[in-house]
Amino acid sequence: MDLSKLPNDMKLQLCKSYFKVGCLFLPFVWAVNVCWFFRDAFIKPAYDEQKLIKKFVIMSAIGAFVWAVILVTWITVYQTNRVSWGATGDALSFIVPLGRA
């Protein structure tokens, strides 16, 4: 979709719905929202809907960042400790690697 062809009210609606979808444990949607609307929120000259778009973009950015921190922390902890966790580590694994610990 080419944002440049979209009227501003539709942009706001789109940005808002991306934010809402992201609330369903989908941080990547938030991240996409941030990238997609960054120009409209912060760089383009002011227009009516910009304030709200900015708000959704900032909230999406914070959400995506928090998620990223949580995920990176968990993945690091899991990857470094899976073997020492033994049975628990295996139970937490979706795919257990073959031929090694």
Place this chain on the structure above:
Amino acid sequence: MSLKNIYLLVTIILLIFKGYSCERLHELIYSSIEGSAACFRRLNGTHQTGCSTSDKGAVGVVHFVQDHDDVLWLATNASAGPYMAVVSTSKFGLVEFLIDHPTNIAGVLTYENASDIPSFFTHDTRCPNEFSSADGNQCSSSKEGGVVWNEKGTGLLKREIPFPIFFIPESRYEEIEKISHCFGRFNYDKNNQRGRSLCSIQLNSFMFAAINTEVCMRRSATSTIVTTTKVCDPLGDQNVYYSLFPRTKESKKQSITLVTARIDSASLFDGVSPGAASSVVGLVTLISAAAALAQLIPVSKSNLYDTNILWTLFNGEAFDYIGSQRVAYDIKRGVWPPNAPLAPTDVKLHVEIGQIGGSLSDYVNENIWPLNAFVPTLAPSTINDGENDIQIFLKQLSNAYNMTIPGIFNGSLPPSSIHSFRRILSNVTETGEMLEMLLVDHKETFTNVFYNSALDNSDKIAYAYKNISMINNVTFISTAELIADGLMKETDTQVKISRLATALAHALYQRVVGEAYTGNITVSAHLVDEMLYCFLKNETCKLLSAAEFGGNEGPREGAGPAPLYVGVTSWNTVAPVFAGHLLALLTGTQLSLNKSQCETKPESGYTRLWLKGWNHSGVCIETTMNFSQALSPAFIISDYDFKSGTYSTWTESVWQTMWARVFVSASGGSACVAAATGAVSTLIAALLTFWLRRHSSLIFVDPPSATIVVDDAASGILRSVNC
């Protein structure tokens, strides 16, 4: 283009395709090494053992290893590594050095060379099954001194090896010649290998399981949504048992003499475990003695005697006594044999035919075969001035064997199933209610220096097949006649085994009947000859085709002996089935019933088998022979602690493929040229694109407006979505 030129072009294209389309590219590059056997991974309660590669296999530059200088060079000076050491079995000791210095080693390929047979080759531990031994064991692999049964044992069979090892048998020597040719052509200048095309080998034996039995069993049992991959299986197969008289719940009062031997052997390599001296001699002795005793005491006289003989063949003994641990465990909980369970006190005497084949090659020109009887330490109260039950039996056996079999009392007991009984049924074995005796051909150290190895074949017991015809296709020629006719000599392995089996049968006769045997029924060396042929040379043999299920048509396909490795529980191997059916055929009662009548329910204590028979027309055999599961108690006890060390915990890893191939690896030079060419062409393309963008107006009359393209960052991607 003229018609003539088009014709020429088509011809050239056709020629190119005709010449090269038949062979795929990888067939031009790689040459498969056929008939090799790989070392694989097994696990126990605490460790993983054996070999594995990465899932893509291990690649290394071929180097033929002849002496210690070669391994030293591989470990320290070789520059084009990693290397694949190719070593004859006679120099296999050098591999030990490579295992200690594995950084530059991708793997080892070892080959059997008939003209260069090693003086010893055994990879079991110095004290086989040390950790499943009963109290009083004086053999320790870790401590110096004391008794060492398997003096030459490297222990590789039960150790973790850091690289793959493949074995090429003598029958595939041409593969080694192929590798040698390739090595001579490309790798000979060993000081100048860097950056050159070199002959290399790729070995693939990727193992799924890891860590230990507990982990792999847990992972095999876990059923996640995506993967239900089984990574390991418990080792196990079937035990075979057969009683002289039928045993029913009513006849349970009989006292039992248990005569046992082991079926299985092992080796480092998959599918190559001939076990001639390790197990086959004992197995054949047991079956032929059982066959003779069945003739000496007809089953119809069963109600005259209150002693019964229970012949049992254990499987999986090489791996912490799987079969005997299970039998002892089942006797303890009163469920074995299933149709009429034994009480531990029913077994008055346990005679194990242990490892007796090792010394046969030492006495190849003599007609003696000295044996020893190990008797585990008895409680002082049971030793009664030579009048002990076991001493009486030993005397009877020695008399029947025409040679004293000295009893070794109060010594350390060699590896045998007796250890399982002494550990699990200690309340009857320690008090002397169950007496035990182990028949072996050695004293402090095995005479067999190929114990549980790939080279423990028929040559090691000085056996050569005589291929003598049977009388009317149903009767074996007696040993006396064979010797009188000059078909066999007293020094032949077959004759010696028949003498021992006869002695055992006669001694057991005396034990059952109460008086010495005076008749002339003996074990035929002809039968022994045929049986050894079946177990050591070729499973497509007279005896086994007669003992095969009647339903099977035509000769069995198989160009060698059945491997005697116990294998995994989920897959029954043929060796115990052969042994069981042979026992049934040689000892059972032949009924004049047709196939459908044979399937009717027999009397209590019997089973019926429809076998092919000597003339392959089918016979109905009524027998007391049966099979029982040889799976370690560790796998049937719920919540068993695999680290406790009480029972055998061996499992075998699952693998998908095992293969080996040889090829000439490209020198590093061509790879560098390819990388440089790639970099240069990328650079040129970038410069060209840049120039074209700058000067597009020169090429395109009306260049498109650039404003749409650079409108926003994401539009380039998003425009592909149709909105």
